Amino acid sequence: MAEAQLEMLDLGDLEAVIGLEVHVELATQSKLFCGCATTFGAPPNTQVCPVCLGLPGTLPVLNARAVEYAVKAGLALGCQITERSLFARKNYFYPDLPKAYQISQHERPLCRNGAVTITTPEGLRRIGIVRVHLEEEAGKLVHSGDSIIGSEATHVDYNRAGIPLIEIVTAPDLRSPEEARLFLEELRTILRYIGVSDVRMEEGSLRCDANISLRPKGSTALGTKTEVKNMNSFRAVVRALTYEAQRQAEVIRSGEAVRPETRAWDEARQVTVAMRAKEEADDYRYFTEPDLVPLVLTQERIEGWRAELPELPAARRERFVASYGLPEYDASVLTSSRLVADFFEAVAQEVGDAKLASNWVMGEVLRWAKTEGGEVVELPVSVQGLAELLGLLRQGVINQAAAKSVLEEMVASGRGAREIVAERGLEQISDRSELEALVDRVIAENPKPVEDIRAGQTKAIGFLMGQVMRLSQGKANPQQVRELLHERLGVGG
Amino acid sequence: MSQELRLTREDVERVARLAHLGLTDEEKEHLQRDLSLILEAFDRLREVLTEGVEPTTHLVPQESVLRPDTVRPSLPQGQVLANAPETRDGFFRVPRILEES
Known part of the structure; x- marks a missing residue:
């Protein structure tokens, strides 16, 4: 057979x-x-x-x-x-x-x-x-x-x-x-x-x-x-x-x-x-x-004994959906281990943004977590460590890309987010005049894409964005750069 | 004679097989009679009305004898294996046990 x-x-x-x-x-x-x-x-x-x-x-x-x-x-x-x-x-x-x-x-x-x-x-x-x-x-x-x-x-x-x-x-x-x-x-x-x-x-x-x-x-x-x-x-x-x-x-x-x-x-x-x-x-x-x-x-x-039982996975899944507004799938990934669920809840509370905490725990944190037989047995960072990093991200001190690389270093060295950000000079550039200088330079150096965009091919904005980010060594505030580009090139949205 | 008995010879053979007992013909005959008499005695007990009565499983008036979950020393391996007919590398060794049917 x-x-x-x-x-x-x-x-x-x-x-x-x-x-x-x-x-x-x-x-x-x-x-x-x-x-x-x-x-x-x-x-x-x-x-x-x-x-x-x-x-x-x-x-x-x-x-x-x-x-x-x-x-x-x-x-x-x-x-x-x-x-x-x-x-x-x-x-x-x-x-x-x-x-x-x-x-x-x-x-x-x-x-x-x-x-x-x-x-x-x-x-x-x-x-x-x-x-x-x-x-x-x-x-x-x-x-x-x-x-x-x-x-x-x-x-x-x-x-x-x-x-x-x-x-x-x-x-x-x-x-x-x-x-x-x-x-x-x-x-x-x-x-x-x-x-x-x-x-x-x-x-x-x-x-x-x-x-x-x-x-x-x-x-x-x-x-x-x-x-x-x-x-x-x-x-x-x-x-x-x-x-x-x-x-x-x-x-x-x-x-x-x-x-x-x-x-x-x-x-x-x-x-x-x-x-x-x-x-x-x-x-x-x-x-x-x-x-x-x-x-x-x-x-x-x-x-x-019943009173000693923790909140069980099904109940916890439902609560995550109802009280944090998480999608079913996210709730079920986060609750598949009590360790991960506890970690997520503590970070969400500390940071005050459940969706952000959920994205980071599900993506970056689980990627570095230690597992045994399919079970997460050890998390790569502490609740305070991740909360500090996400705090910097939320306040706009660092951008997403920088945050990921900081986490990687936190995992490797066990050092704090603030310390790494300061040492590597990763603070995001949010100063308008500094950003304007970068954007203007990229526009001046890329006449062809600029022409395309003005002709209605707005896709090329992504290319210019990339150029600005590169020029800033990844430190420019991407949202502000996008807004500035739109403004300078007269593109709506 | 076997017509009046509760158990057939096949019943006895089956029970013996389950218990891994090798019985002679004489023993089988003997047990067929003895076991049938025991079952008849139980038939008489079954006439007693027991509705609503908790089954008696033990005659000692005790329940829930528990011990705390604490580890105590085990036996040394040599002593564990001392009576084994055959051993290898700390294991008991027995003939292969699984037959594909």
Whole structure:
């Protein structure tokens, strides 16, 4: 079958129905049921103890911070919080699971019935959240050979085993691989805002499995679904789902039935591959975890955590549009990171010009910002630093071009705007007689363009403008130069 | 005899397979009878009216036992791997586990 055509998923009279199961590692210091550290990248099997190795005679004790983070995630995703929730054993045999069961939640998960709103080209879409529950992470399997398939042996590192996870299950509300990506991006932004996870897909702190089926457009019934696993980036999610939708469409069009099965995304070959038939593998024989007593949360506790939540991205986006008059797009870029949004608001307040602050933060500041895994982790200037620069720009002390080069130097040297402007003599020339001298000289030296302009070809004014700016070493006040040129050449406007 | 029993031999084999237990024919027969009797006992319990009663999940009158999020020392790697049949470079080594169907 052909490789997935990323840009042009056309299913004809069929539509895709997609639900996601997202696992997110919580940013606690210690594991969910023991005191082992959760640091990423430690040598294999150095952050394990009898509890997370599942040795006989050990007992799990629940991490209070993990509960707090899971509840906060649930609240941020609009969920109801279960006052008395239970842990359960999910039983299966796999080398990444030392106890041969995973402590998870089955009946009575911590959070239920939420929703996330995403902005698609077709407008706002509400994606239901069925549940968010707490569970423990499994160990990490390292396969020798190039891919999961065809490897000779498997190596197991249990450092990750027992790290707290939340599993977020969406309703089958997503209608395209692109919507799945938008949802994941929104989810990542929300979780980073509330600070419960680093949400780094490349470090495995966010993982996503998808259920996908096709049905005739307009139908409300659900077709037979497959589950797609092993997608390691947002891009892989889009590609894998696109491939899988096309594969199912071909199966259906050839008159055959889609088999309910679990399929793995093979990144190297850009295809999904059948792993196992679903029916038997899904019998996990859940039962209530006898080693953990029920988790009971008072309304007071839950509301206390709700009060600690920051303004969430969607609300902040709306507020930026409403109170600063920013376009939707600008608001969504600025709010995609809490750090950037906080920075923008502080600068806007300091400078007293939100539009100016927004342009500079979105353009110049983000260009120099330090990112890790697509997340802005450090801004190149301080709020006061940028505010000082924009102040000089607003007062007409420097022009736009000079401001950009000053910022570049501020980033490189860490020095202040005023200092750099003074040292490099970048103060804008706004003195009328000084500008008149420059303009007159340019007019005298360029008879041909001047003639064209007088003949009505006003485009050449741009050329003369450039000449004046060059002559002034970029320091002339461009607006005044334009006005003077118009005046001298008798051009309107 | 199996007509009166709640579980079939196939049920027993399936449960054994899920639990990775290898059973002899004799054991299967034995378990088919034992497990069926247990299920029958539960059938009797199901006759009790439990509407509006909270399910009893634990017999200890305790709830929400939590620990603070503090790191405690882990085991040394050598000790972690001490009982492993096979190791390599600090990892447990197991036979390949994924079959393409």
